[in-house]
Amino acid sequence: MNAMETYQIYLTASAVLFTTGLAGVFMARHFFRRIVATKIMGAGVFLSLVSFAERDALEFADPVPHAMVITGIVVAVSAAAFALALARRIHQLTGEHDFTTDS
């Protein structure tokens, strides 16, 4: 276990998180959970980026992936907030909270 470096642990976790999120997007029914699932997917991606940054660290970690992740988080949250607004609006208008009635 000691042979495994810190970043590798988190890389593994990132793979699992990405898959979990991906599965969640497809398998979850409630809008709410699907939106959360996309966030988990995103977290997996961001974790991998940060881990790569740590791997490539010299005296400090690679700043480019960090900046990418900060940008990515803001973008992802904006998208999620929009999705949530949509979901709430649909719920208000129709009482639906999943896609079962839609096509």
Next chain:
Amino acid sequence: MTLQQWLPLLILISSLVPGCIIFLLREEQVALRTVLNLGGAVAKVVLVAWVFLAYRAGETFAFDFALAPDLTFSLRVDQLGLFFAGLSAVLWLVTTVYAIGYLEGAPHRRRFFGFFSMCVTASTGIALSGNVVTFFVFYEFLTLATYPLVVHRGTEKAVNAGRTYLWYTIGGGSVLFVAVVGLFVIAGPVYFGDTHVIAGLMEENRTMMTVLFFLMLAGVGVKAAIFPLHGWLPVSMVAPAPVSALLHAVAVVKAGAFGIVRLVYDVYGVELASSMSLLTPLAVLAAFTIIYGSVRALFQDDIKKRLAFSTVSQLSYIALGVAVPGVLSSTGAIVHLVHQGIMKITMFFAAGNIAETYGFHKVSQLNGIGRRMPWTMASFTVAAFGMIGLPPVAGFVSKWYLSLGAFDAGSPWVVVVLLVSSGLNAAYFLPIVYRAWFCEPDGAEVHKLCGPANLETRAFLLAPVVITAGFSLAAGIFAAAPNSPLTFARQIAERLYLP
């Protein structure tokens, strides 16, 4: 480029531009529309004649325009194309006159005449196409231009006929498309008459070239209504009579038949095609279609439907003539392009006159009609005799050459087919003639037949039918004259077999 070089394009423009202007006119601008229509039609005849004379004098015409990479729009004038262009131009003039009379007062005439002009543009385009791509473009354009005409009446029947028409023609067009692309990939832009190009490529691509031949045959075979691709033709006779005339005699089916002629004679070359035994299947199919169409025609009571199945049968004479190698057969095939056209258009005009004047659509209603409409029925009778192959009408000449050619090529079975077909032709046309002239009008019809009229029908309707019947007779009687269709056909055919 001299003015003369632009002549082929002008031939197209003479119907394209009036068509476009007609679309922009208002519905009630009848006079202007009529002037445009007739002016365009006359101009086209004059232009074709001009080109013909110039061509005779040794002038060559080539109008090439690179539309896009690979796609060179090319108009060429050769004897065969000119022959077909002349047929289209003359019959369009006649049909225009007829259509103006037939549709007097009908709604949506603007649309009708607009597409009508497009249709003839397409068919002269097919005639003058210099290469396979241009031919394909006009071939598809013809489909598009005729569709609105088929569904013109907008009734459910017309719309359904339009659907059938489209499934067949678009299907055929798609197959032709693939084949044309395939040919392009192998042989580049194939110009008509450059048969040596294909012959040179034959060695390496034998299978591919065979496949392409049959794909192209299937593509043009749809419009030529070769069994089993003929299904659209009897259905689409619901269109107005001028359209039927156009579909059956001038534009659509002729485009198909002309396509077969071009494919065998000017793309592959008759020698190559026969040496690869590509022609035998075509001959068998054509022979079958001839008999099949005639048999089906026997059982139709609807006049136009009977005529439609007769067209299916007659068209395959052309295919059959093409499929039997030899100068005489080729002459018969090529001349039948014209002969079938003028005879069949006469019959459709006559049927249209009867329907328009008395509302009769069935063969069984025609008892005694000859007495009320002597000119119309006389013309019909001439055309019917021609179809049967009785001398001296044009049809006899075609059948004569086809039979001679069959003997020449050592295929006497073809003659048997022709004889059987003639018998069948007689069996379904003679009853009409008999009823018209020798039966007493039935009680119900008497009343209508006794209506007062100076002429049997409107002059615009009567003149075209008499003229085309006259053509049919003249083409037969003066077959040996220096400028008869037969002479031209013979010249074309002889050139094909030059060493």
Next chain:
Amino acid sequence: MSVWIDILLATLSVALAVRCLTAPTLAQCVFLFFAFGLTLALAWARLGAVDVAIAEAAIGAGFLGVLLIDALRDFAPAKEATVEDAEGYAAGGSAAEGSAAGVPLRAGRAALPLLPLAIAAVVFVLLTAEAVLNVRDGGGLTELAQENLARSGVDHPVTAVLLNYRSYDTWLEVGVVLIALLAIFAVGNGGTFARRDHVTHDPVLEPVSRILAPVLFLIGGFLLFLGKYEPGGAFQAAVLWGAMGILLYLAGWPVMTCLPRVWWQVLLTAGFGVFMLLGLAFMSGGGAWFEYPLAHAGNLILLIETLAALSIAAALTAIFAFFHEMHAPDATETPEK
């Protein structure tokens, strides 16, 4: 020893993620998501990404968490219909209606497709992990970023990347926030907010907000300024200021209606607009877009960061207010923005 902390954090984050998606109620889902976000933030701190940790904790878990909680007001009642759920199950599984909270995953309907799915998921995870772990070391851009730091106008490499090397990305990202806000307005009532003429202060939050709001404002400003040298910067500041706005809003201050319409418009677009225009302004000297003269780069970046932070904070507040008022669509509306 430290490896075990990492393993623990990694495992915990995965467990929280899985549990979050399969939690029986939406409320649990939200709180697990919250916990997941914080765990992740810790993980990032462990990986030396303090900026990211702050951003994730503040925006990823914090702001989105608040929105999710607010959304619960709409969706949560669905889970109370437990009796119907039970009947639905008894009736043979048409539990789809009204039981989304009870049946978190689609597979809840029928267990059969679960097996191949699970196998597929395991294979996918293994593949992903295999691919991810064996990524060869591309070297990254650490050195380059460091070498050019002196020419960037700031001392903190992450800020240098965000606001100089790759400022175009950051600019577009500020744009994304604005677009999301516009899109959210498009969903609902075109961006109108209830006018709180009669100020109804929340008895608990009102006194809290009086103390906390200025503190948040100051910390935000500090973080913003700090970004030049240390982890911190526009986004982190924006979230704190946004939190301030949200707090004031919840406390009952007429946040969304106290300013005239046009001021809100200016506030929301200033960050994005000025960021772009400043970039364009210095092109006249033959430079590139977003290329700043070295002498002024530090100050310009600070100015841009301040405006961007203000805009994002305003957008976050507006989004939250919009969410909050979504629940009561019949409130007196007055056109805004």
Next chain:
Amino acid sequence: MTDFPTSIWPALLVAVPITFALGTVFFAAAGRMWSGLAGSVATTLVSALAIAAAVREGGLIHHLGGWEPPLGILLRLDPLAAVFIGMTALTGIAVSFYAASYLRSQDDLPRGASLFWPLWLMLWAGLNGMFLSNDLFNLFVAIEVVGISAVGLAVLSGKPPALMAGLRYLLVAITGSMSYLFGVALLFGAYGTLDLTLLSAAVEPGATTVFALVLMTLGLMAKSAFFPLHFWLPPAHGSELPPVSALLSALVVKGSFYILLRLWAEVFGVSLTFAAGQLIGVCGAAAVIWGSWQALNQDRLKLIIAHSSVAQLGYLLMVFPLLILAPGTAVAVASDWTSSAWTAAVYQTLSHAFAKSSLFLAAGVIVIAAGHDCRESLLDLVARRPMTAFAIGLAGISLTGLPPSGGFFAKWMLLKAAIASGQWWWAPAVLAGSFLTAGYVFMILRLAFAPGNSDTENRPVPRGLESAALLLAVASFFIIVPAEAVISFLESSAPFGSAIVPGEGGVLP
């Protein structure tokens, strides 16, 4: 690539629409329209000037922030990007005028409908940014700008079906872009650069590249609604406001296709195999047949048009197998068909963009006139609205691929490439596609020719709406005319014309 001169045009292509987008925010509905229109005109002008400059110079670049890659981001206006930007501008300006007239004449729209203008101009900027970007991560941000503003536009009508479809679209978009970003992370980890040009030089075959390829391809395919990830598109495009449907179907799906094409040709070539191309091609063929068949079986005009998009996008996928060389094929030999395949990709994109936007705009006219878009709304259209009927006819012909339209040229090139490369098995799919397309196009025309019921409503429609639809239809038909010039411009620079050699990457003959 990098030898293109530096210019400010690439920067302006993004900055100008955004400036106007921000401007529109400050106005109320009427002012938004005028400022939005001004923005559209300005962006079109900038696009025209930028393309003119690119034609003159062969291509333009712009180093953002003055930093060279890999540290900075490079905007690259090469011929391929220029053509896509031109497509966006032409569609954009026509739809903008349509939208101005549409939004003003319709009084049953929600209050937020005037947000069309800022969202649309942002979308335009995002698309231009996408076509220009030479940086993987920047592409991600541009994708998100496009994605969120597209969904924002999609839900403008505020009706529940549109919201539902919009949410589905948004979830697919987020999932797709996260998948893409994971690929970016892997590539960055492995090669330490985000710049496409540098990456294409550095990339090596191996598991990482393959995995990134799969993730990015799937993510982009979902965003482009490529079969079998197309499920979200028909309900979304079928329920939006007409100008929005036009924009989204014409432009937005093409954005992710553009990135996919670039990535395959420039970056992933080393890890691609002949079989991978075939797999994508099969997806394309299935899309063509499935989508057309679905379109044939729809009752509502907008749904017919939307399903047709799935089919027409399938043709784009069929380009990929033709770009990848079979083992042992010489690049010089393949230049015969790779150039045709690239032409097919570009022309199918262009002709579909114009034809599809024209059809959606025409559908909007019909909905205004008849109040709905069921089959009855089409009855007697030829007599009631000849201009719209003509637009539908022209666009339909181009969509079907009948000569001599732009769509015909695309299909000609596709078939030519398929036959020349020996992959004749794509021909039946192309053929079946044309056949079925003709089926639904003429189903519409058939109804248009049929006599109408007396109770079919015929409300007045602003003339501008019909003209915009016709303009795009004409564009779709006649883009064949400048083909020679367009192609020679495109051929002047990679990746156009390059063949993908497995194990080596994109190679210009």
